[in-house]
Amino acid sequence: MKKIRTRFLVSLVFCVVLVLVLSGRLFITMPVGALLDPFVGFVQNENDELLNSSAMHFDKRSMHDSVEVYFDERRVPHIYARNNEDIYYAQGFVTAALRLWQMDFMSYAAAGRLSEIYGDRSLQFDRNQRRTGLPAAAAASLAMIESDPETVKMIDAYTRGVNAWIQQLNDKSLPLEYKIFGYGPEPWTNLKTVLVMKHMAALLCGYEEDAVMSRMLVALGEEKFNRLFPDFPAHMAAPVNDAVSATDTLYAYLKKPAYLDSVFLSMDSAPGKSPYNPAVGSNSWVVSGKKTKSGYPILCSDPHLSLSLPSIWLEMQLVAPGLNVYGVSVPGIPSVLIGFNEKIAWGTTNGADDTKDWYKLTLDKKNAKYLLDGQWKDLEKTIEKIKIKGGPAVYDTIYHSVHGPVPYDNNFPGLNPAIRDHALTWALHRPSNELRSFLLLGRAQNYTDFKMALRGYASPVLNFTFACADNDIAVHHQGKIAVKWQGQGKFILDGSSSAALYSGYIPEDSLPHVYNPSGQFVIAANQHPAGAGYAYYNNGYYRHTRAKRIRQLLAPNNRWDIAGMQGMQLDNFNVFAQEAKPVFLQAMDTSSFTAAQRTCYQQLGTWSCAYEGDETNAVLFELWRQNIRNFTWDEIRNFSFGNKLPDDYILLDMINRRPADDYFDRVHTPRYKENAAELIRQAFDSAVISYEGMQKMGVRKWSERNRINISSVANISLFSRLNMPSNGFSEAINSISQNLGPSWRMIVELGPRPKAVGIFPAGQSGNGLSRYFDNFVDDWSKGNYYELQFYMTKNEAASRSKAVWSFQ
Amino acid sequence: MRNNLKIIGILILLLVAVKSLPFLPWWAFTVFLLMTGIVIARINARQSCFLPGFIAGFMVWTGALLFYNNTFGGTILARTGPGLYLIPVFSGLAGGVLSGLALYTGKMSWLSLNR
Numbered sequence: 001m002k003k004i005r006t007r008f009l010v011s012l013v014f015c016v017v018l019v020l021v022l023s024g025r026l027f028i029t030m031p032v033g034a035l036l037d038p039f040v041g042f043v044q045n046e047n048d049e050l051l052n053s054s055a056m057h058f059d060k061r062s063m064h065d066s067v068e069v070y071f072d073e074r075r076v077p078h079i080y081a082r083n084n085e086d087i088y089y090a091q092g093f094v095t096a097a098l099r100l101w102q103m104d105f106m107s108y109a110a111a112g113r114l115s116e117i118y119g120d121r122s123l124q125f126d127r128n129q130r131r132t133g134l135p136a137a138a139a140a141s142l143a144m145i146e147s148d149p150e151t152v153k154m155i156d157a158y159t160r161g162v163n164a165w166i167q168q169l170n171d172k173s174l175p176l177e178y179k180i181f182g183y184g185p186e187p188w189t190n191l192k193t194v195l196v197m198k199h200m201a202a203l204l205c206g207y208e209e210d211a212v213m214s215r216m217l218v219a220l221g222e223e224k225f226n227r228l229f230p231d232f233p234a235h236m237a238a239p240v241n242d243a244v245s246a247t248d249t250l251y252a253y254l255k256k257p258a259y260l261d262s263v264f265l266s267m268d269s270a271p272g273k274s275p276y277n278p279a280v281g282s283n284s285w286v287v288s289g290k291k292t293k294s295g296y297p298i299l300c301s302d303p304h305l306s307l308s309l310p311s312i313w314l315e316m317q318l319v320a321p322g323l324n325v326y327g328v329s330v331p332g333i334p335s336v337l338i339g340f341n342e343k344i345a346w347g348t349t350n351g352a353d354d355t356k357d358w359y360k361l362t363l364d365k366k367n368a369k370y371l372l373d374g375q376w377k378d379l380e381k382t383i384e385k386i387k388i389k390g391g392p393a394v395y396d397t398i399y400h401s402v403h404g405p406v407p408y409d410n411n412f413p414g415l416n417p418a419i420r421d422h423a424l425t426w427a428l429h430r431p432s433n434e435l436r437s438f439l440l441l442g443r444a445q446n447y448t449d450f451k452m453a454l455r456g457y458a459s460p461v462l463n464f465t466f467a468c469a470d471n472d473i474a475v476h477h478q479g480k481i482a483v484k485w486q487g488q489g490k491f492i493l494d495g496s497s498s499a500a501l502y503s504g505y506i507p508e509d510s511l512p513h514v515y516n517p518s519g520q521f522v523i524a525a526n527q528h529p530a531g532a533g534y535a536y537y538n539n540g541y542y543r544h545t546r547a548k549r550i551r552q553l554l555a556p557n558n559r560w561d562i563a564g565m566q567g568m569q570l571d572n573f574n575v576f577a578q579e580a581k582p583v584f585l586q587a588m589d590t591s592s593f594t595a596a597q598r599t600c601y602q603q604l605g606t607w608s609c610a611y612e613g614d615e616t617n618a619v620l621f622e623l624w625r626q627n628i629r630n631f632t633w634d635e636i637r638n639f640s641f642g643n644k645l646p647d648d649y650i651l652l653d654m655i656n657r658r659p660a661d662d663y664f665d666r667v668h669t670p671r672y673k674e675n676a677a678e679l680i681r682q683a684f685d686s687a688v689i690s691y692e693g694m695q696k697m698g699v700r701k702w703s704e705r706n707r708i709n710i711s712s713v714a715n716i717s718l719f720s721r722l723n724m725p726s727n728g729f730s731e732a733i734n735s736i737s738q739n740l741g742p743s744w745r746m747i748v749e750l751g752p753r754p755k756a757v758g759i760f761p762a763g764q765s766g767n768g769l770s771r772y773f774d775n776f777v778d779d780w781s782k783g784n785y786y787e788l789q790f791y792m793t794k795n796e797a798a799s800r801s802k803a804v805w806s807f808q
Numbered sequence: 809m810r811n812n813l814k815i816i817g818i819l820i821l822l823l824v825a826v827k828s829l830p831f832l833p834w835w836a837f838t839v840f841l842l843m844t845g846i847v848i849a850r851i852n853a854r855q856s857c858f859l860p861g862f863i864a865g866f867m868v869w870t871g872a873l874l875f876y877n878n879t880f881g882g883t884i885l886a887r888t889g890p891g892l893y894l895i896p897v898f899s900g901l902a903g904g905v906l907s908g909l910a911l912y913t914g915k916m917s918w919l920s921l922n923r
Contacts, residue, residue: 008916015842015909019835022902033906034834036899038872039827041834046880170830771881 845914
C-alpha cells in the first residue's frame with residue numbers, strides 16, 4: 001500500500017516537474033516541450049500556405065472598403081485599397097503577417113523594455129535606452145503626429161491593421177521567436193510605431209565622439225589638432241550642394257574653447273566606445289536624362305546598414321486613390337521610405353551631421369543642483385519603471401537639466417565614465433513628424449511636391465535624392481539643424497553657460513541643396529553637405545572616398561542605363577588606393593628586397609586597386625596601409641583615449657609634403673628618427689610577413705579576409721548567415737565589410753513606365769522556417785538584381801500573382 | 809499482448825483527438841491521459857501503463873512531426889543537417905515520456921485509493 005502511494009506521489013511529482021521544465025518554467029527558460037510538440041511547436045511554423053494560397057480571405061473589420069493584396073513570385077505584396085486609410089491598415093496587417101516578431105522586438109528595444117523578455121541581463125541596455133531619452137522622444141513625437149489630421153489617420157489605421165493580424169493568431173501560428181522565448185505579442189499601439197521610428201533614427205544619428213575629440217584637442221594643442229583633424233580637409237569630396245568652394249584649400253580653423261582644458265575634462269577617464277557605428281552611411285546618386293540612353297533620369301540608392309535576417313527592409317507596392325508607390329518600408333512604420341511612383345523616384349542617405357552634444361554640468365555637493373550663468377538651478381527628476389521577467393521591477397531616477405537629461409551619473413555610470421554628469425542634447429529628443437514627409441513623398445508628382453513633402457522634416461538629418469520623369473533632378477540635405485558657432489558641438493560644451501544653448505535652427509530654404517545642376521548629376525554619399533564657405537557651421541562624420549569614386553564614374557559617361565548603374569553599385573574600386581599606392585611604392589627604398597618582397601612589390605605595382613573577391617593584392621595592400629597608419633600615429637594610439645586616428649588622406653598628404661615630420665618617427669625606437677620612406681618600408685616588410693603567414697593559414701584572396709555576417713535579429717545562429725566570403729570594401733561604392741553593407745540596392749529609370757531593379761540580402765518573410773526567409777541572400781552576394789514588379793493596373797498584379805489575400 | 813496493442817491504439821486516437829482541441833495548453837493531454845490511466849486501472853489493475861503510454865506518445869509525436877514536416881515542405885532539414893534525425897527522436901521522447909508518466913500516474917492514483 002505504502003509502496004503504491006509512494007510510487008503514485010513520485011510519478012505525479014515527476015510529471016509535474018517535467019511539464020514545468022518542458023514549458024520553460026523550471027531549470028531552463030526555453031519551452032522545449034512546446035517547441036517540439038508537433039501540433040503547436042516549431043514544425044507548424046514551416047507552414048507557408050498563407051504565402052502560397054491563391055484565395056485567402058480575411059474579414060475587412062474596421063476597414064471602410066474591400067482590399068486585395070497580390071503577392072508576386074518573390075512574395076512582394078502589391079496592396080490595392082479603395083481609400084487612403086484602408087491602405088495603411090492593410091500595410092499594417094500584411095507587415096505583421098510577414099514580420100510581427102521583428103517589429104515588436106524593435107519597439108521593445110527602443111522603449112528599453114527588453115528586460116520584460118530576457119530578464120535582468122538586459123537591464124543595463126534598458127537603463128541606457130531610458131536614460132538617453134529614446135522612449136521619451138517617442139512619446140513627444142507621438143503627440144505631434146497625432147495632432148496632424150493626416151498622419152493621425154495613417155498611424156491609427158496601421159495600428160488597427162497590425163492588431164487585426166495579432167488577434168487572429170493562435171498557438172500554432174504564433175511566430176517562432178515567441179515560441180522560443182516563451183512570450184506572446186502585446187497589442188500594437190501608435191506609440192510602438194513611433195518607437196520603431198526613433199530606433200531607426202538613433203541608428204543614423206546616434207554616433208558622436210565629443211569626448212574623444214575634446215581630449216585630442218587638449219593633448220595635441222590647437223595647431224596640430226587642426227592639421228590632423230580638419231573640418232574641411234584639402235582632399236574632401238565635392239559636397240552635396242556641389243559648391244565651388246569645396247576645392248578651397250582654406251579650411252576653417254577651429255580655436256580651442258577657453259574652458260576646454262585638462263581640468264575641465266578629467267583626462268584620466270577614458271571615453272568608452274560608442275555603441276553606434278559611424279560607418280552607417282549610404283550611397284545615392286541621380287543622373288538626368290541628358291546623360292542616359294533613354295533620355296530619362298536614373299536614380300540609384302543603396303543604404304548601408306547592419307545586415308540582418310530578417311532585413312530591416314520589406315518590399316511592397318501601395319496603391320490607393322492618388323497613390324501608386326513601390327519601394328521598401330520598415331516593419332513598424334507605415335508608408336514607403338525609399339522608392340518610386342509613376343512620376344518620381346527618391347532615395348535617402350545619412351546626412352552624417354553631428355546632432356548629439358554633451359554639456360558638462362557643474363553640480364553642487366548633493367548633486368541636486370547645477371550651475372547656470374552663476375545661478376543654482378534644480379535638476380528635475382523623472383522616474384522610470386523597468387519591468388523584469390522573473391523578478392521585481394526596477395525604478396531608475398533620471399535627472400534633467402535645461403540642456404537635456406543626464407544619462408550617466410553615480411547611479412548609472414554606463415560604459416562611458418568620461419561623460420558622467422554631462423547633459424545630453426540630441427536632435428532625436430525634439431518632437432518631429434517624419435510620417436508626414438513619407439506620406440507626401442509617395443504621392444509626389446514633381447519637384448514642387450517633393451519640396452512640400454520635405455517641409456518640416458526634422459530628424460534624422462538625411463540627404464534626399466530626387467528624380468522626376470519631367471527630367472528634374474535634385475538633392476536636399478534636410479533636417480532641423482541647429483545654428484552653431486564655429487566648432488560648437490565638436491567638443492564637450494560648458495553646461496554652466498547658457499551661451500552654449502542653441503540659438504535657433506537653419507532656415508529650411510538655406511539648407512544645402514542642388515536642383516538641376518549643370519553637370520546633370522547629383523551625389524549623396526555621406527560627404528560634406530556644404531563647403532567651408534557655407535553660412536552655417538556644420539560638423540559631422542563625413543566620408544570622401546565613395547563620393548569621389550561616384551563622381552569619377554558619373555562625370556565622363558553620357559550613355560547610362562540600368563545595367564551600367566548596376567556595375568557602378570557593385571564597383572569595388574578604392575579611390576584612396578589609387579592615389580596612395582604609387583606614393584607608397586615610390587617612397588620606399590627598394591634595395592635589399594628579399595625575393596618574397598620583390599614579388600609582392602611587383603604584384604602591387606600592377607594591381608588595379610579593386611577589392612574583388614579573388615584579388616590577393618587587396619589583402620596585402622590593406623595590411624600595408626594599416627601598418628603605415630598604425631606606425632605613423634603610434635603617439636596618438638598611446639593616448640588612453642586614442643582610438644581615433646586622422647584620416648588616411650591626411651597621412652598621404654604628410655608623406656607627400658612633410659616626409660621628415662615627427663610623426664614618422666616611431667615611438668619604440670627612441671634613439672633613431674625614422675622618416676616617411678623608412679617607416680613605409682618597415683610597414684611593408686611587416687605586411688609581407690603577415691601576408692605570408694595568412695597564406696599559410698589558407699587566407700589568400702580578399703573574399704577570404706572580407707567575411708561578412710548577416711546576423712539573425714533574434715541572435716539565433718541557425719537563422720544567421722555567418723562568415724560569408726565577400727568582395728567589396730568599406731570605402732568602395734560596394735561598401736561591404738563585417739556586418740555592414742548595402743542593405744537595399746535600388747536602381748530606377750523613370751519614363752512612361754518606370755523600370756526598376758533591386759535586391760536586399762534576406763527575404764520577404766521574417767519566419768526562419770519559411771522558404772522566403774533568406775532566398776535573396778545568394779543572389780545579393782553574387783551581385784545579381786531582381787526586376788521590381790511595378791504594376792500600373794490591378795489586372796497586371798492579379799495576373800502575375802502567386803498568392804492573393806482579399807479583405808471583404 | 810493484444811490488450812497492450814488495443815490500448816496503444818486507443819491512446820493514439822485519444823492523443824490526436826485531444827491535440828486537435830483548441831484553447832488548451834500544449835500539455836493538456838497529460839491530464840486526459842491521467843484520467844485514462846484511472847479508467848484503465850479500474851478495469852484491469854494489473855495492466856501495465858507506462859510502456860503503452862510511452863509508445864503511443866512517441867509514435868504520435870514523432871509521426872506527427874514527420875507528417876507536418878513533409879506536408880509543409882521541410883525547411884528545417886536544410887538548416888540543421890544531422891539534427892534532422894535527432895529532432896524527431898527528441899520530440900518522440902518528450903511526448904512519450906510525458907504520456908507514459910501521465911498514464912502511469914493515473915493508474916497509481918486509482919490504485920493508491922482503492923487497494
